Amino acid sequence: MWGTGVLKGMAVTIKNFFDTYTSKNGIFTVEYPEKRLPEKERFRNFPILVYDEKPEELRCVACDICAKECPPKCITIVKAKDAQGKPLKQPEVFDIDFTVCMNCGICEETCPFDAIYMDHEFELAEYDRMDALIYKKERLSRPWTHFEKIRPTDAKEINERRAKDATKTAAAVKPAPPQASNQQT
Amino acid sequence: MTNTIETQTRPSLSTQQLEVSIGPQHPSTHGVFRMNVVLDGETIVKLKPVMGYLHRNHEQLAENMSWLGSMPYTDRLDYFCSMTNNIAYALAVEKLMGIDVPERAQYIRVIMAELTRLVNHTALVGFLLNDLGAFFTPVLYAFREREKILDLFESVAGSRMMCNYMRFGGVKLDLPDGFVDCAKAIVDNYPPFLEEMERLLTKNEILMARCQNVGILLKDLAVNASVTGPVLRASGVNYDIRKIDKYGIYDRFDFKVPLGTVGDVYDRYYVRILEMRESLKILRQAFKELSAGPVISQKGLIAAKSPRNMKVPAGDAYGRIEAPKGELGFYIVSEGGTKPYRYHVRAPSFINLTILEDMCLGHKVADAIIILGSIDIVLGEVDR
Numbered sequence: 370m371w372g373t374g375v376l377k378g379m380a381v382t383i384k385n386f387f388d389t390y391t392s393k394n395g396i397f398t399v400e401y402p403e404k405r406l407p408e409k410e411r412f413r414n415f416p417i418l419v420y421d422e423k424p425e426e427l428r429c430v431a432c433d434i435c436a437k438e439c440p441p442k443c444i445t446i447v448k449a450k451d452a453q454g455k456p457l458k459q460p461e462v463f464d465i466d467f468t469v470c471m472n473c474g475i476c477e478e479t480c481p482f483d484a485i486y487m488d489h490e491f492e493l494a495e496y497d498r499m500d501a502l503i504y505k506k507e508r509l510s511r512p513w514t515h516f517e518k519i520r521p522t523d524a525k526e527i528n529e530r531r532a533k534d535a536t537k538t539a540a541a542v543k544p545a546p547p548q549a550s551n552q553q554t
Numbered sequence: 555m556t557n558t559i560e561t562q563t564r565p566s567l568s569t570q571q572l573e574v575s576i577g578p579q580h581p582s583t584h585g586v587f588r589m590n591v592v593l594d595g596e597t598i599v600k601l602k603p604v605m606g607y608l609h610r611n612h613e614q615l616a617e618n619m620s621w622l623g624s625m626p627y628t629d630r631l632d633y634f635c636s637m638t639n640n641i642a643y644a645l646a647v648e649k650l651m652g653i654d655v656p657e658r659a660q661y662i663r664v665i666m667a668e669l670t671r672l673v674n675h676t677a678l679v680g681f682l683l684n685d686l687g688a689f690f691t692p693v694l695y696a697f698r699e700r701e702k703i704l705d706l707f708e709s710v711a712g713s714r715m716m717c718n719y720m721r722f723g724g725v726k727l728d729l730p731d732g733f734v735d736c737a738k739a740i741v742d743n744y745p746p747f748l749e750e751m752e753r754l755l756t757k758n759e760i761l762m763a764r765c766q767n768v769g770i771l772l773k774d775l776a777v778n779a780s781v782t783g784p785v786l787r788a789s790g791v792n793y794d795i796r797k798i799d800k801y802g803i804y805d806r807f808d809f810k811v812p813l814g815t816v817g818d819v820y821d822r823y824y825v826r827i828l829e830m831r832e833s834l835k836i837l838r839q840a841f842k843e844l845s846a847g848p849v850i851s852q853k854g855l856i857a858a859k860s861p862r863n864m865k866v867p868a869g870d871a872y873g874r875i876e877a878p879k880g881e882l883g884f885y886i887v888s889e890g891g892t893k894p895y896r897y898h899v900r901a902p903s904f905i906n907l908t909i910l911e912d913m914c915l916g917h918k919v920a921d922a923i924i925i926l927g928s929i930d931i932v933l934g935e936v937d938r
Contacts, residue, residue, distance in 0.1 A: 440627065
């Protein structure tokens with residue numbers, strides 16, 4: 370009979386309408402600012418620089434690898450220098466342009482010093498579109514404990530690897546020179 | 555709108571043809587697409603697509619950065635199916651470099667590709683109904699399911715839509731704990747959703763009246779215009795690159811290629827529904843056969859750690875896959891350096907769009923909107 374298809378279709382919409390009152394999965398949207406969905410551990414939005422203890426002692430050694438690998442080239446790094454003009458292993462300037470960054474996470478992947486990671490923070494809107502969106506070093510710094518909190522699985526892996534590397538380098542430095550040539554550590 | 559032309563067709567009752575520019579800002583053009591339409595009354599006598607409003611210089615950008623550097627940019631081509639875009643690009647470079655992909659990574663790729671197909675076709679069916687005037691009810695149901703898969707992508711790759719997950723020689727990271735169970739649950743819950751969608755739409759008389767025998771694309775024209783994907787298969791041509799090329803490990807899966815008979819909008823809708831059912835079949839097989847192992851080859855891992863120093867041997871390669879919208883191909887030429895010499899994207903939406911005028915002639919304006927919707931274009935890919 371003509372029209373049964375439409376009626377059957379309407380039965381579907383009616384069912385879905387009543388489901389919003391009765392079923393647990395009826396309403397699947399979340400009223401965002403008040404309620405939030407749990408964050409996925411691998412969620413990435415914007416890079417942060419991590420430090421172990423003091424905010425001035427970033428893990429970053431200003432090697433410039435992330436700035437070179439960054440596809441849209443949004444990172445600017447200037448190496449710090451000491452009083453004699455000798456380059457130090459820390460950044461003087463570390464700026465990330467939020468307007469250019471496309472949140473791809475390649476900086477995190479290519480960093481050999483575990484210094485730059487993608488953060489979960491996503492509410493980054495600003496009223497000023499010039500200076501406020503250039504993230505300076507101070508604004509990017511986060512303690513390692515922050516990273517451990519947002520990405521526990523990755524943090525555990527990285528901690529283990531770093532501990533292993535530290536013992537390796539310690540072992541490579543300490544042994545007496547005669548035997549050191551045979552030890553491949 | 556701009557100029558009018560005298561017609562000689564009906565001398566007794568003289569009418570004027572009207573040129574209307576639909577778009578670039580129009581809710582039914584799926585982005586910034588513009589159609590210059592010449593109308594006789596409400597009948598289309600001429601249609602000229604105008605593209606390029608979303609041109610972002612994708613190919614030139616890729617020629618000026620490392621090989622891996624353009625991987626996140628491929629996400630932004632067809633932003634509904636970033637996973638398949640990644641796979642196609644990785645496939646082309648892997649061909650040229652001659653690196654193998656480990657078994658587990660191959661399965662992960664298939665799982666991601668088929669989930670992407672579900673995402674794309676589900677969203678398309680919803681949007682097609684939006685174009686028909688069923689304002690946002692079917693889209694809401696479609697997005698409810700799509701959202702679950704996008705959450706899966708987020709748990710795997712870190713981002714819902716801009717996944718950037720594939721690497722040369724494998725994938726970026728292994729699947730997180732509990733992924734397979736979640737994905738299995740989604741796959742098991744999909745058939746009831748598809749049945750609900752079909753109850754709502756397939757036998758719906760209004761949908762049938764609007765879609766059947768509208769925008770017929772004949773077999774010959776479809777083949778001559780090198781149309782690919784569900785649009786071609788709806789016209790009854792058995793051409794699926796998963797079956798023809800058997801790239802990756804697609805020769806191990808048992809699935810059918812659904813074909814249409816008439817080649818109208820209704821067939822294009824229905825072929826997609828059937829394709830989703832086949833994708834579910836592939837997914838079930840993939841979950842069963844997924845084994846433990848490395849997810850990226852040693853060579854690929856080194857390249858992923860330092861993309862700047864990755865060199866690709868001189869030569870050219872064309873990697874193609876059956877993306878949800880059709881044949882997505884990447885043609886790359888290398889001079890042996892760290893950047894591509896030439897990088898070209900064969901975008902299915904762009905090529906499928908060329909036959910829009912042939913399908914629309916003689917139909918009404920409202921039909922042109924659904925014909926455009928049934929081709930399934932994403933402007934990020936059309937204009938690149």
